[in-house]
Amino acid sequence: METFAARPIPAHVPPDMVGDFSLFSSPGMQPTPNGDPQAAAAVVHQGPRIFYSPVNTRDGRGTWVITRAQDQRKVLQDPETFSSHRSIFASALGESWPMIPLELDPPDHGKFRSLLNPLLSPKRVMALESAVRERAIFLIDRIAAAGTSCHVMEDFAFPFAVNIFLRFLGLSDDRLDEFVRWANALLHGDNVQRPAAARTIIGFIDELSAERRRRPVDDFMSFLVQSKIDDRPLTDMEIRGTGVLLFIAGLDTVAAAIGFDLNYLARHMDDQQLLRSDPSRIVLAAEELLRAYPTVQMIRVATRDIDFEGAPIRRGDYVSCATMIANRDPLEFPHPERIDLAREDNRHTAFAYGPHRCLGSHLARREIVVGLEEWLKRIPPFRIKQGTAPVTFGGHVFGIENLVLDWS
Amino acid sequence: MKIIVHNDKCQGHARCWAMAPNIFELDDEGYIKPGDIDVAEADEKLAWKGAKSCPERALEIGK
Numbered sequence: 318m319e320t321f322a323a324r325p326i327p328a329h330v331p332p333d334m335v336g337d338f339s340l341f342s343s344p345g346m347q348p349t350p351n352g353d354p355q356a357a358a359a360v361v362h363q364g365p366r367i368f369y370s371p372v373n374t375r376d377g378r379g380t381w382v383i384t385r386a387q388d389q390r391k392v393l394q395d396p397e398t399f400s401s402h403r404s405i406f407a408s409a410l411g412e413s414w415p416m417i418p419l420e421l422d423p424p425d426h427g428k429f430r431s432l433l434n435p436l437l438s439p440k441r442v443m444a445l446e447s448a449v450r451e452r453a454i455f456l457i458d459r460i461a462a463a464g465t466s467c468h469v470m471e472d473f474a475f476p477f478a479v480n481i482f483l484r485f486l487g488l489s490d491d492r493l494d495e496f497v498r499w500a501n502a503l504l505h506g507d508n509v510q511r512p513a514a515a516r517t518i519i520g521f522i523d524e525l526s527a528e529r530r531r532r533p534v535d536d537f538m539s540f541l542v543q544s545k546i547d548d549r550p551l552t553d554m555e556i557r558g559t560g561v562l563l564f565i566a567g568l569d570t571v572a573a574a575i576g577f578d579l580n581y582l583a584r585h586m587d588d589q590q591l592l593r594s595d596p597s598r599i600v601l602a603a604e605e606l607l608r609a610y611p612t613v614q615m616i617r618v619a620t621r622d623i624d625f626e627g628a629p630i631r632r633g634d635y636v637s638c639a640t641m642i643a644n645r646d647p648l649e650f651p652h653p654e655r656i657d658l659a660r661e662d663n664r665h666t667a668f669a670y671g672p673h674r675c676l677g678s679h680l681a682r683r684e685i686v687v688g689l690e691e692w693l694k695r696i697p698p699f700r701i702k703q704g705t706a707p708v709t710f711g712g713h714v715f716g717i718e719n720l721v722l723d724w725s
Numbered sequence: 726m727k728i729i730v731h732n733d734k735c736q737g738h739a740r741c742w743a744m745a746p747n748i749f750e751l752d753d754e755g756y757i758k759p760g761d762i763d764v765a766e767a768d769e770k771l772a773w774k775g776a777k778s779c780p781e782r783a784l785e786i787g788k
Contacts (some may be wrong), residue, residue, distance in 0.1 A: 390780075390781070391784075392735070394781065430754075432752060434737065434753075434754035434755055434756075435753050435754055435755075436754065437755075438737075438752065438754060438755035439739045439742060439743070439755050440751070440753075440755070494756070661774075662777060662778075663742075664777075664778065664779070664780040665780070666780060668738070668780060670734055670736070671736060671781075672740055672778055674736040674737060678738065679739065679755065
């Protein structure tokens with residue numbers, strides 16, 4: 318665990334609004350064998366609807382924590398008051414430029430979303446489905462042929478999600494392992510690994526965009542370098558900011574979701590059997606698993622002083638809207654601790670609320686559903702391999718490692 | 726039954742469309758098309774479920 322010089326709690330935060338929960342250091346957030354960090358984070362619902370967590374970002378900053386889904390919706394639907402511009406990637410390099418569109422605010426944000434939305438719309442994703450399924454089948458058949466156990470993240474989740482992402486970018490699989498390493502170092506590395514990975518990824522994106530400018534083909538980067546916003550081509554920094562976001566968003570999140578889902582099914586044979594016997598339930602079940610095991614926290618920066626549900630938020634304060642917290646809000650979901658694969662009325666926030674709703678959400682959903690469908694079709698009833706323990710962790714992006722499944 | 730569409734709140738989750746693609750039509754970006762929706766009596770239950778599926782609360786059930 319990295320340590321940081323403690324930052325003083327700002328003077329405007331009333332002492333009785335300081336809480337001791339942190340997505341980075343509370344029980345269950347550190348790497349934990351057989352852990353359940355999303356359930357562990359739900360402990361905040363025993364406390365107030367908003368509190369101040371003194372150390373709640375990767376670089377040791379304090380944030381307000383919004384616990385109720387209804388309040389998170391208010392924050393995330395109001396980008397004028399709660400800005401998303403905080404250069405989270407560039408700051409690892411001591412620089413300040415936005416990942417696009419995530420770290421742009423309206424009205425610029427909308428222009429980039431309008432450019433990119435059609436590429437990942439529900440209808441476009443339908444056209445990608447056969448390639449997604451083909452890839453899942455290839456990987457799972459290979460696993461089934463190789464034996465009666467596997468390392469889910471290394472053998473399936475990462476190569477599956479990363480391949481779909483590379484295909485979207487128009488790249489071959491050759492450098493797949495390298496990409497996974499970059500993403501891991503960036504998202505989960507220390508203070509030395511993160512900037513190094515950030516520079517590597519920038520170098521890669523810059524090189525790719527330069528190449529596609531010279532020789533455009535039919536792929537995402539060629540589209541980007543030929544696109545216009547307000548009747549002008551995108552700047553190099555805009556292309557970099559967009560490419561970097563796509564890289565980060567596409568690699569880790571879907572793989573982590575598939576890992577958490579298979580971990581859950583391995584431990585709940587009744588639910589595994591339910592989906593096995595009636596695969597038509599998987600679409601709805603995937604929504605419940607997205608509710609129960611989301612992986613991301615949204616952080617916003619207050620653009621002005623505002624009293625929000627009794628909290629004196631001041632300009633510049635960080636406001637955390639953690640998906641795993643809103644998704645376990647008992648006021649939004651009856652018995653949120655119960656995982657009910659037939660749950661209806663499931664308006665979870667795995668992909669956030671507001672204008673920054675995950676651009677890749679439709680593709681992510683298809684990848685998860687198709688991954689589960691083909692896994693259950695091709696792998697016999699599976700459990701956690703005896704003598705092994707998956708390791709879960711919280712933090713900025715939740716994850717799971719060392720997930721070894723067995724069906725011998 | 727009528728569904729009142731608040732386009733300013735739609736963020737393209739497309740959950741309504743996933744529930745009832747013939748009732749809730751999307752534009753090329755994947756956001757709901759403007760204009761309130763008149764629902765045929767036979768479709769009311771499905772439309773109600775679709776409207777209730779919106780994470781942003783962009784769909785209001787009118788009379």
